Amino acid sequence: MSLITELASQAHSAARTLAVLDTERKNQVLLAMSAALRANVDSILTANEQDLNHARAAGLSDAMIDRLTLTPERVEAMAQGIDTIVKLDDPVGKRRELCVRPNGIRVSKLSVPLGVVCMIYEARPNVTADAGALCFKSGNAVILRGGKEALASSLAIADVLQQVLQLFKLPKALITVVPDPDRALMLELLQQRDYIDLVIPRGGEGLINFVSDNSKIPVIQHFKGVCHLYVDKAADVEKALNLLLNGKTQRTGVCNALEGLLVHKDIADTWLPIAAQALEDSGVRINADRRSAGYFNGANILEDQEFGQEYLRLEIAVKIVDSLDDAMEHIAQFGSHHTEVICSEDIQAAARFQHEVDASVVMANASSRFSDGGELGLGAEIGIATTKLHAYGPMGLESLTTEKYLVDGHGQIRE
Amino acid sequence: MSLITELASQAHSAARTLAVLDTERKNQVLLAMSAALRANVDSILTANEQDLNHARAAGLSDAMIDRLTLTPERVEAMAQGIDTIVKLDDPVGKRRELCVRPNGIRVSKLSVPLGVVCMIYEARPNVTADAGALCFKSGNAVILRGGKEALASSLAIADVLQQVLQLFKLPKALITVVPDPDRALMLELLQQRDYIDLVIPRGGEGLINFVSDNSKIPVIQHFKGVCHLYVDKAADVEKALNLLLNGKTQRTGVCNALEGLLVHKDIADTWLPIAAQALEDSGVRINADRRSAGYFNGANILEDQEFGQEYLRLEIAVKIVDSLDDAMEHIAQFGSHHTEVICSEDIQAAARFQHEVDASVVMANASSRFSDGGELGLGAEIGIATTKLHAYGPMGLESLTTEKYLVDGHGQIRE
Incomplete structure (x- = not known):
């Protein structure tokens, strides 16, 4: 099994554990994550310094370097972002009654996580914490494939979050950073239809077109804003x-x-x-x-x-x-x-x-x-969709779920 | 412009007209459609006879010929299917209040049609009427690409429905049957990302895999039932x-x-x-x-x-x-x-x-x-999804819509 298939299949298995975790437990884990980010600000900044050294050596633009740079304040903002997500309503487990049929079966819908979400993004290390926390709260495992510029920072942030997961006896694979930014591996990731449910690219039109054209998994598309x-x-x-x-x-x-x-x-x-x-x-x-x-x-x-x-x-x-x-x-x-x-x-x-x-x-x-x-009051945003399927517009926690049907009977059969 | 691009772009333009039609008008059109099917049963059966002659000459299986065969009773069932759809709640235009933000803007969501739905199916002529009516009621234009076995029947049914559209001064392109079952044209259809919003294949696993692998448009997947x-x-x-x-x-x-x-x-x-x-x-x-x-x-x-x-x-x-x-x-x-x-x-x-x-x-x-x-009480089903995005399970009228955000302010700007 290749590295990518292994990561994807581990995330898929881990997602089952998370799907049934109750709100209180999820919030405890998220609060521990924000506390751990605050406690580990030094190691995160050290990793970020590595990324910045590479970026300066590679002659990246000032705008790019600014996006890449973490400071104690920016790490604090990430932690606060997670605290905000704790306060949001849990989108999972909402039951909506549809009808009772003439034969007495009761039909309802129950909101459930999508499963595994794959984020593909460029040089913003904060996406690692934001997307990690949004996916966790909505019951989804997440695979994060960021740009190579921010790799050390992303791995350091993910490491902190994963330590919290392990403390709570949850699988590390709930938040996975792809450790190698090679484009061939990204292509392989986009083929994992059996294990990944949704791909959300964030970045320029080129990145979004590349992902859309090459993915076997549904992609949230966000082209431009005119x-x-x-x-x-x-x-x-x-x-x-x-x-x-x-x-x-x-x-x-x-x-x-x-x-x-x-x-x-x-x-x-x-x-x-x-x-x-x-x-x-x-x-x-x-x-x-x-x-x-x-x-x-x-x-x-x-x-x-x-x-x-x-x-x-x-x-x-x-x-x-x-x-x-x-x-x-x-x-x-x-x-x-x-x-x-x-x-x-x-x-x-x-x-x-x-x-x-x-x-x-x-x-x-x-x-x-x-x-x-x-x-718009969604609390936080995982992406924005300008195509009309599944979600249309800014996507918050609710857009990271779907609904399954529940049927309750007392032995009814079909005539 | 190729035939397929022309059909798709006409359907796309037509969909704008339909998106703003009110429920009462849509129901009048649907009732006229069921009446017209009943009035034109002879011409539909004559066209079906053509399909059946070809099918017998080609030595199709009895099961296939049974699926293909229309009778006065089966045409009546199609008409009744449309009458049932008239009674269903209009899924378009439902407003859901989300919040009033601290700055006073009011945020809500409004259910809207998807736009253009493309059905790809095999030899069941009744899909033409069922999908045509379901898409119409949910405000979507539909492009129907059935198998060659049922082509004459599908065209005859669509012709009846289109005459009703014209009677109500609505564009014929709201219900389009692809007149040529060539596979190359189907492939071209699956590339029309600018004009088609959703593809729903109905048929065997082979058809569904072919459509999924070749489509640039999101596909509702329904693999198997274990x-x-x-x-x-x-x-x-x-x-x-x-x-x-x-x-x-x-x-x-x-x-x-x-x-x-x-x-x-x-x-x-x-x-x-x-x-x-x-x-x-x-x-x-x-x-x-x-x-x-x-x-x-x-x-x-x-x-x-x-x-x-x-x-x-x-x-x-x-x-x-x-x-x-x-x-x-x-x-x-x-x-x-x-x-x-x-x-x-x-x-x-x-x-x-x-x-x-x-x-x-x-x-x-x-x-x-x-x-x-x-x-399950959805009234009718356009398809069933076993992948989790947008819809999961049997899809009725509601699954043929999405929601856009509405914001109401009194001049607020962002600080």
Whole structure:
């Protein structure tokens, strides 16, 4: 048996033990994990120093090195993240009654863990603790395959968590770090359909495409975030301005930042001059359709087919639309099913937009930047899905479970 | 654009129209569909006669020809199936409140259709009407790719349904039959990730493996049904006997038939002689472990690694176990995550079995034969999943939807 098959099959067996652990016990283990991270901060930082030395020697970018760097505060944040997960509701074991059939059998559904979750990610060592704790609380074993840049740090964090597992007589294989970042081994991991139930890649579009194209296991896909703000004719001008600036400028390199602005023609004369000034003051580069270009200084003209770009920097696409329907049509064509926002005081317009726009998160009068697990109250987020199966949007503990049917009878047979 | 890409992209566009149709309108369309099937029974039977002539000329088996054959009664059953779907609750548009965050944004989830569902099936013409109606009610466009044996019948049924769509000014592309059963075209269909959201194959293990291995779109997998009855020491002997005979003999070629019998050692002397006699009377061939073989006449001895077969005929594997835990261990090793049954009057034993056994349907004191959508009260079944993602077990209307997040604010931005 190869190393990868062995790791996967051990995780699969370990998952059975965890699936039946009660909430109180799981929380005790999680609290011991956060305490152990705090107690072992020195060994974690020592391992991280190794990763940083390699990263500096390899000439990695400052942004990459920043993502990789652990400090006592960042380890404390990881521990606090686990403490937060302790407080979340256990998603496993929830019974939902469906019906009692005419023959008297009682049919219900019971939420159960998925089994084994495989995380594939790049250079963020904190994913090891976050995903480890989220999967543990939801009753799943996890296999963590991080980038080689953070390997020593990930192994050190996993080692601390595994020591806690052993203290509680639980199998170490509940939290497994793949010790070799070789791509061939990742490919092998993606074939383990018998042992792994779900793959969650986190990283750039290249990584997600590679995993999707090569996996025999279902993959949570999260491609890109081309999010729009539609400023309706019935918009409150101040709210619209706040939502625009917050969505575009508060943080630009993230998937829930705004990339497109659609403005109803009836409000253009009132609102666009103010918005244009504010965007200019914030240093946002403007790409505009011919109709809206005149409101801006030095806008780049966008042709119809050029919309839909994910800029991830201080740059935005602007278009004037004739109606709510035209706005929704534009979003259907150029959106990425991530997050879409309407700003309107017209309750009916807002409701139509929310019901009809096909995106995982549809907001009325709130910033696109709220589109993540923490902000939406999930407590923590294991990933985000922009494909519609199983989960759609930010995924918390509930998305790490499914439901099985229970049937209770008193000897009924089928005629 | 190739034929297949064109069909898929038309279905994708059509799905947007359907996603926003209200329940009353959908039910009107469905009632018109069942009426139109009844009114066009002659043209459907004429097309079916073509399929049957080809099938006889090709020397297809009697069983295959029976599955293919339509009669006035079978067309009426299809129409009644649609009438039943009209009465089912609309799964789309259900709002579930999640929370109001400290900043005042209100977070909820809204159930939405998946988009485009692709059914891949063999020679059953009724799937065309059943899947067409289930997908329509759940707001999904459907692409039907049946086997070549039933092509003329499927096209005739789809033609009737499409005429109704046009009468209601809805796009024909909501229900599409692939007009050419060429395998290369099926392969092309399985690549249409941009337009199709879910593939449901129905048929033998070969078809399901072919689809799973070649699809770029998520596939609902339903491999096999190796279902067990565990007769606990606290079982009611008569119930146990009824569940055994019903599960094994009522219909043998189906995935929810029993293939394994596990008997607690403490009840073996009392119950196994009666069970052995009843199985012999029903002509069931016995494969038994060494410990139970003595209770049967002429049992074939099974070694440990030979358990787990799907017989699909009057044949069963029998084993004596020392405890509930041993029974669950055997099922974990040899079960297929389909349906598992405990017979016991001990409520705690039944509850442990239901919670701990990892199968899509876990029954206490009821026949495994109840494991299908109709019997479990789903109204109708589009498929059954033995993998755990998105859906697990029989899939009804609810499984053809997912949920998106809605956020309602009054101008909140992220700090």
